[in-house]
Structures are given as C-alpha cells and as structure tokens.
Amino acid sequence: MNEPILSISNLTTEFRVGGEWRDVIRNVDLDIHPRETVAVVGESGSGKSVTALSIMRLLGRNARLSGRILFEGQDLLALPEEDMQRIRGNRIGMIFQEPMTSLNPVLKIGEQITEVLIEHRGLDHAAAMAEAARLLEKVRIPSARQRLNEYPLSFSGGMRQRVVIAIALACEPKLLIADEPTTALDVTIQAQILELIKELQKEEEMAVLFITHDMGVVAEISDRTAVMYRGDVVETGTTEQIFKSPVHPYTRALLSAVPQLGSMNGQNLPLRFPIVDMATGSVEPVKPTVDTVRLDVPPALRVANLVTRFPVKKGILRRTVGNIHAVENVSFELREGETLSLVGESGCGKSTTGRSILRLTELTSGTVAIRDHDVARAGKRELAEIRRLAQMIFQDPFESLNPRIRIGDAIAEPIIAHGLMPRAEVGTRVPQLLEQVGLSPSMADRFPHEFSGGQRQRVCIARALALNPKVIVADESVSALDVSIKAQVINLMLDLQEQLGLGYLFISHDMAVVERISHRVAVMYMGEIVEIGPRQAVFENPQHDYTRKLMSAVPIADPTRRRVRHLSNDEIRTPYREAGFTPPPQKYREVDEGHFVLTQHLEPAA
C-alpha cells in the first residue's frame, strides 16, 4: 500500500496520579493507510481509548505524551495548540460512545452541524444549512431538512449517533476515529450504524480508526486489527490473520472467550467457554455439560398471561391517559436445572418480566407461581418465602452491592434476616459460599470498591445462593463484564447449575451468550414473546421475522463469514397505547415440539 495517512510510532502516554507519572500506554506503533479501517481492540483498561484521545491530543493537563504521531507528514505532538485545533474535527473527525451525551441538548441539530461548517469551512449561514441537510441525508436520516430544526431529545439513540457521524463528516476528514460508537446501541441499530460507517468510508474515501471491545464488530468492519492489553499493543495484523492464527496468548484468550453465534449448531445442551491461560496460552479443555433439566418434578416457575403496564398520567388530576404496555400476555414455564433465556432489545419488556416475577414491580394481571406460591396474591410472609426461593442477580455489579457494607456481611445478611441458621453457623457458611463462587474466604471483610467487576458479580451470585434458591433471575448479569470475565462468570453459572440444580431465567440482549448458556429461548418484542422454544430449534430454525432480524444483526466474530446486509433503517417502536386499548388476542403456532411462534397482528418487523 501507499504512504500511511497516520503513523504512530513509539507513543507513550503517562498520567500523573498522586504526584507520580504512571504510563497508561507504552510504545504503541500503529499505521493507518488511506481508505483503510484499522480496529484497536481490547478490554476495559487496555488503553485503547487513551490511544485515540492521544492522537487528538484531547487528554487533560495531567497527561504527558512522548513518541511520534505523523498525520499527513506532520508530527501532531510537535504542533502548537492552534494548529492542532485546525486539524481536530476538520482533518480528523471523531465519534464517541455515548450518543445521548455527545450532542448538546439545548441546541437544535441544525445549529450543531452548521456551527462546525461555519467555523471550519467558512460557509455562510444559508450555505451551511443546505450543507447540513445534505449531510443528514448522507447518514440516511429521513426528511433531513425538517429535522434540522429539532432538538436532540426528539432523536433516538441510533439517530443521534447518525447526527454525530454527520458532524464528524462535516469537514470531509481524511481520518475518522470512532471510539466504541455502537456499544451503547441495540444490536439491530448497531448493525445499521456499522453498515453506515462502511458505506460512508467508501463514499468519502476516508481511513477509519475503530476502537471497540467487541471481537464480533472487529470481524465485521476492519481490514487490519491491533490488539491491546494493559497498555501494550500485543499483536497487529490483518483481521483475517488475527482471527485465523492468533499468536499472542492474550489474543487467543480473547477469541476463545468470544461467543460466536452459530458455533453451537448441532449441540443441544449449554456449553462452557474454553478458558485460555494468559501466561502460556494453553487452553483448558471444556468440561462436558451434564443434562440438568428436571422433567420429573413440577416446574419451579410458572408464568401465565403475565401483564405489566405502567400508567402514564397527565394533567392536574393525574388522569391516566395511556399505558406503557411493558409486558403483554407473557406465559412460560421454567424447570429446575433449566436455563430459559429472555432475549430482546432495550424496551422489549424482558427486564420488567424478571422484576414482575419477584414482584419488584407490581404486575397488572396474570399469574406467577413459584413452586406453589402465587406471587401476585402473596402476603408479606409468603412474599418473603418467595423471595427466598427465587433470587435476582442484577446487571451492574457496581450498583447492586451497598458500597458501605463489607461483602461478608452482605452475604450473611439474607441468611440472618430469614433465620435460615443460627448466627454462630453463619460464620462458617459465608466462607463456603465465597469459595463456591471462586473467591477467597479471606476477602469477606473487604468493601465492594476493593473488587473488580467480575469479582463483584461473583459476590452477588454468592449472596443470591445464600438463601438456597431454586430459581435465579439473572437480569443482564454478564452484560457489563469484559468478554474474558464474562466467559468465566458464565462457566461459574453452569457449574452451579450442575451442583445445585438451579433454574435460571437468563435475561439478556446478547444473542451469542444466550446461545451458549440456554436450554430454551424466548424472544421478546414490544412486550410479547414472539417466539419460544428449545434453543437449538430457535437458533437453527428461526420462524418469526423479528427473530431472524435479530440474528442477522448480531456481528459474527469471523471475518471470513462477513455478510453484505441490507438493513432497513426502522427503529424499535414504542409500546405506549392510549387508555382503554385492548391488545388483540395472541395466537401461537406450534412449529415443532415445544417451539411456538406468534402468528398474527404484529406488523412485519423487518
């Protein structure tokens, strides 16, 4: 290839922490050629975002950079600040992760785009407005001209990210730096944005530096890939090379922990992730999974016609004008030792279903039965028993542990509150539980802030196990974790299922993880289950349009299976309905044994 447009050599960035300089990235070398997409991939704390911010020189005063960053022949590190200002947003565009906060909420979309055009390209107001409309059309925003006069709040997350991209493109940059641009988005929207970036790259002939933690996204988008680990680039190569013959143990660990949609074809039980030793690169063989589903005893959890709606009130009299139909007529059963996954995108009602089961959210109608306890009608005492039999693990391990309570006390608390054993014995039970989840008993007197995310999630699991539950509702429990940690926690959950015969209601948006862990899968859309059945049947023979759409949107961590996708730009619709609205009755068609698909009344999803 020709001369690189950006050539980073020997880049080291240090931060001053408490009077000392600590290096965050070390001796990074990276070349990006014109019209090329280079992905920088790594887990949290690997220094990938710091690399991007170093290129833009957007780090604060407490940062020190050394090395060389040649952009179009100029060393960016040697440029005075004013010259850098002319390059930023002009020659190099940047997109950030959080579309909700990277637009100014009090300025109209049009003003935010024209601002850049007037500042950098010297256009007058009228010309800038015309150009802004053209840019919005370029990022495929329908009726662009009208939308220029709207504020960011009337744009959805995906649309906002399009606007951010439009602003980044405003000055026809030669290089676009995208820092986790799709991480905060739903998978179908992510697919749309990835397609958009690919198309725009061709049209604009830009180079793209794409920063991500998601190997699937890397496989979809990049020509070459650099893998970062704790501040070092450990491996660089073409994307195909990296995926086919990874050299560094870390790259191998990362790849083995990446769930690949479709890798489970022909397999009917859940499967553990292979764990790679980081030091040697040797792979621990995967233990075969035991069939844990207890068909001989009655289901641990039965949900029938569950409806949960949230009233929307307006006016002085707080009259109910409509309802958010979060969960609409949902029915399923969960057996002991079984994992049923609820999958769907944000707002589809999967979390509300989980919360309704424990009555953390009051249900509107329908029945939930745990063993033979009726959750909806349970009194205080019975509810306490229900909340012993069924436990919940939440998404964010940083939020779900009280920061002021030592973890040993946090685990002991439910045992004492339920009077499960005499106080004296609790002291022996806590270390047992910690060991069971792979933590050292000596950690009992630590506070949550002393733990990493994965360790905290283990603490949450130990706390849930303290009550000997039969059912665990895991609400996006591994979503916030880095891939390798995610793999370990999922292996742990499978171990515990074998040991204790737990039933998991596994709520997740991550199709690839769901494929790995589930016995059965229910796909939710707009509050309804559109398809439910054995995992193998749903994944290998998806029947509902929405299920198919969801599956095709998941990035596949294999660059040789890259697809050309034609995605519509539609968005997820709101489940808001006027008061008095009665949803039409649902009809399910049985495709195969235990595999049901919702047939009618839903508008085609794709």
Place this chain on the structure above:
Amino acid sequence: MSSSGKQPSTSVHAGNGDASPERISPFRRTLHALIRDPGALTGIIIVGVLAILALVAPLISPQDPYDLAQLDIMDGRLAPGATSMNGMVYLLGTDDQGRDLFSGILYGLRTSILVGIISAAVAIVIGTCVGLLSAYAGGRVDALLMRIVDIQLSFPAILVALIFLAILGQGVDKIIIALVVTQWAYYARTVRGSALVESRRAYTDAARSMALSDKRIIFRHILPNCVPPLIVVATMRIAYAIMLEATLSFLGIGLPITEPSLGLLISNGFEYLLSGDYWISVFPGITLLLLIVGINLIGDALRDILNPRQEG
C-alpha cells in the same frame, strides 16, 4: 468447584489489580483527604483553635464576664492594652460595662458554638426522620411532608426565629428551639432527595428481592448512603445557625445581656463605632468571621471530597 476454585489467575481484567487494595474505612479516607486539602486544613486549624479556646475559656480568661461583681463600670470602654486600676491588663479593651473583651469573646464563642451544634444536632435528627419517612412512604405522606417543608422554607429564617422568640422569650434553650425550627426543613429535604436516589439504586432492589425488612433497608442500607450529603449540608448549616444566633442577639432578642454571645458583644459596641471605640464591635466581629469562614472552608472541601460521583 474445580474450574474456578482459585481466584482467576487467568483474569484479563486490567482494572485496579496493580494497586494494593485500600483497606481503610470511608471515614478515615475522608479525614485523610481533608488534611491534604490546604483550604480544609486552614479551616480545621481555625475552627480547632477557636473550639479549644471556647472549651477552656474558664481556665484562661482573665475575668468571668458573667460575674457582675468582677466588673467595674469605671473600666468601661478602655482601649486594647489598657491597664485597670487593680492592675489587670485588658488585652482587647473593655466594653461599655467595663467587661474584659478578651474574656467576653471566649465565653461568647462558647455560647455561639454550643448553640450552633446543639441546634444542628436536634435539627438533623428531626430532618433525617422526616426525610426518610417521606422518601420511603412516598405518595400522600411524601406530598404532605414536603409541602410543610416548602412552607417552612418559603419564610425567611430570621422572620420565623423572630416570631418564635417573641412568643418564647429569651434564653439559650429558647434560641436553640428557634434555630431547630428554622433548620430542620433543610435536612429533611436533603435526606429525602438522597434517600430517593438511593432507594432507586440496584442494591436497594437487591435488598428487597432478598425480602429484608423495611426497617433494615431504611436504616442499614439507605441511611448510611445518605450521610455524605448530610454532612456537607450540616457543616454549612451550622455556620448559618451560628450567624443567625448572632443576628438575633445583635437585634436584642436572642440571648440575655448577662450571657454574652458574639452577636451581643458586637451589638454592644455598635453605638460606639463612630465615636472611635472600634474594638468593642470589631474584635468579636473578627472572631465570628473567622469561625464562619473556618467552618465554610471545611464544608467546601467536604462537598468536593464526598461528591458521590467520585466515589467507588
């Protein structure tokens, strides 16, 4: 448990693995941070010195300003450094009653700090209970309590205190009651706000999903997490309470003339300011100023340190 029996040595997590885990309690951490902050350190030194002076006032003051027998009207309005007929040196001069100002200030400090702290403590207890109840009960109870708070806060504190003192009369206990009445609403609102935030966080949900009792959730889970903002508000409010007491005493409705507080001393010298006898007002004034500035310096630093966004 074989696969994960050991703490993952294979962990690829690059978070805080390198730093040795901090084993100090949040309280000690806050204290350390306070001492490292130059502003807060200044505040702590000022407030500390003044508090010690107030505490040992009976031991170090040359004169008991409450004992009228020790006062000599002939020594009235002596300039700082003047010597009395019985050989006593008035370091900061005397007021119109012939009272040694240095002693008066020491005793005044005692009264001011005492009134400030006791009224704040009572107001915090009342406000916290109301705030927690309001946040946890929600609905009508919440609406009712918060409207009472709104009404309370919509009247200027000085006006409310004036009305109460007019009814109750003078005295240290009376002024404490008046200060509590004007202050509790601030604490109630602060606690309600943070309790609402905390009760929506996942750990409260986790506690509920383990069927812990309401009492336990409120006092063991929610309350401790409401303490940092409460401390910040309390430091600011103590300063305000001390100032309010001084104002009321200055207006002559706070403390009786026999129990001089700083406000009363300032008021005593007020009429002589223009005739050149500045010291009667100025020295108590400077003391009050130092006390308030010191407390506020600590409060400012605490607000930065305890900012929940930087925690974790």
